[in-house]
Amino acid sequence: MSKLEQLNTILAELLKLDTSEFDESTELLGALSEFDSMAVVGLITAMEETFGIAVNDDDLDAELFSTVGSVLAYIERASL
Template sequence: MTSIPILDGEAALDREMKGLIAEVLGLDPDRAAAFGPETGLFGHLPELDSMAVAGLLTEMEDRLGITIEDEDVDGAMLETYGALLDFARAKLAEARRPA
């Protein structure tokens, strides 16, 4: 990780996360752009197996400049797009808080 990307504002985070999911699922960016908070992810999309989820989380760490611990990861945060976005937002706030 060479730099923490500038992700000021909700729109930038939303764009980054949708872009990443589009890359993982091989989706047209337009389809991912239509994701809403209730759009189902893990469990709804059979192609999203544990290896793909692990790759997604590792890429989130790189792009958002966050660290995701094993105990952070649970089924609920991967259930919907909204839950994953909430998780990313909380992790970003944590990473920016001075130690």
């Protein structure tokens, strides 16, 4: 399973939405009413558990959660 597929699975569970059509350009923060502060917290926890990364408080900003692609890029950087 690709990281995009894994992320979409996480988002589907968190947001209770069909994310099968989500790609890297899919907007999240500000575009989906379901993607609220609680969803962000859930996503951070799921990212850390699923991808084995540590999300630093200093990295948390709106840009990180703006699109599926921005989240994937962060996962890639944090996995190095």
